[in-house]
Amino acid sequence: MNKVQQKRLWEWLITSPSFTWLCVLFVIPTLIVFIITFKPSDPYGGIGTGWTLDTLKSLGNPNYPSIVWRTVWLSIATTATCILLAVPTGYCMSRLSKTWQQKLLLLVIIPFWTCFLIRIFAWKVLLHPEGPLKHALVGLHLVAPDTSLLYNAGAILLVMVYTYLPFAILPIYAAAEKFDFRLIEAARDLGAHQLRAFFSIFLPGIRRGLLTAILVVFIPALGSYVIPDIVGGPHSEMIGNKIAQRTFVDRNLPHASGLSAFLTLAVLAPLLAVLVLQKRKGIEEDPLIEEDA
């Protein structure tokens, strides 16, 4: 066996296990979602034989546009709030000493590792009508005693920001840490105002981190299901809730697939947009995400 063949064999040996696994349990299932959209359901909650367009017609359900709209605006609002908080946080972290950076990074990573059901539950307790936050707000006369802090879109937004903020801070901090802050000093020396230097030097400098942060918040936010399920009310459902409802309550897998196929397409759109954007800027050589966990 010559060197080239040996190298090929070696590559095949260490590539095929993960490659095969992900093809079988990630790519094929994603394709199946699209196929089952065109299958009828059977009375036992399984998948029937033959083909049908019933699911596609069911997507015309008049309730759906409002649910889709709510999903999109909640995801956009979550992303915007996360970025607004993550940029100053990441900026501040990157300007501190190395020991402080390490400590703060740990504090940001801990929520990322913590079971997110527990973090949602913690908010449910805080926002509860008998909970401490309500007492405090009523005590300060900021809200009326009969206001509900739970079971509305505001609660969903708050908990989504809470859940996804670490995902936004990590890539922004990673980019800010590599940023050469002498550039800002140079801009200031040349007479740029502090804000001007921040917006036209710092933000473009960390644009890759920003883009990653937007993606890793916006895409998972579109698929939120547990957060609206626990802190949302009957009038603040998102697409994820409908998928779960079709799967577990109505046991209509083809309808659930149809909604999932729709969500998959919705998720692919921003992902492809970013890829195209990066290709055009010619910065495709380094990975899209710098994994910082």
Added chain:
Amino acid sequence: MKHSRLPLITLILVLVFFYLPIIVLVANSFNASRFGGTWEGFSLVWYKRLLHERDIWRALENTLIIAVGATVVSAVLGTTAAFALHRFASRIQKVHYVLIYTPLVVPEILMGMSLLLLFVAMKIQLGLFTIFLAHVTFCISYVAMVVLARLQDFDFSVIEAAQDLGASWWTAATRVLLPLLFPGIAAGALLAFTLSLDDFVITFFVAGPGSTTLPIRIYSMIKHGSPPLINALSTILLLVTFAAVWFSQRLTEEKS
């Protein structure tokens, strides 16, 4: 030069925002009050009550079986994947990279739903085994990313040095490369373990009768159960997570 105080204030507020709910939850787990609205004295009653919840123990057993299995398999697959991605630059590796990377951003509900459909279409009985398959699937990507990051800082000249000194290829890999990379692999495995331990959404979709895991149990307790018990259980899980993060941080620090 005058610096704006705004970033520092934001940082402090963000940290308070992160930890306030967790601190309230932990404090309430020691609160004798049933509803947690007011402090009625320190008590371990909820922890004692936990000991008698047989369902929780069974769920914990399931969770640990799956987490250990998924960690071992995904550590191996993730590490080989990271090596392949680092070592080779062929077209296959580009596809491979997309395969590894995409599961990190795909919403969990889509992964859960598509795996459920696969198992239903293949007529595979839902249970611990399907949960295990699902967990390995999302853990591979995290392990691969962590190990890949370590490989990028790795000085491969030590391998060449070992080979120049007469070590066979195999000896160089097992006696030099693996021990040096062990902290990275262990950190990846630790992340996989906590992710598997904590996963709810994907697990919920591919779980069958009798395969209730701890997060599924917690979910049904949030929906129908008593809050103080969840507080106590969450506090224990939080401790496990903190220990894992601390340990993983130490593993990566020693290298650098």
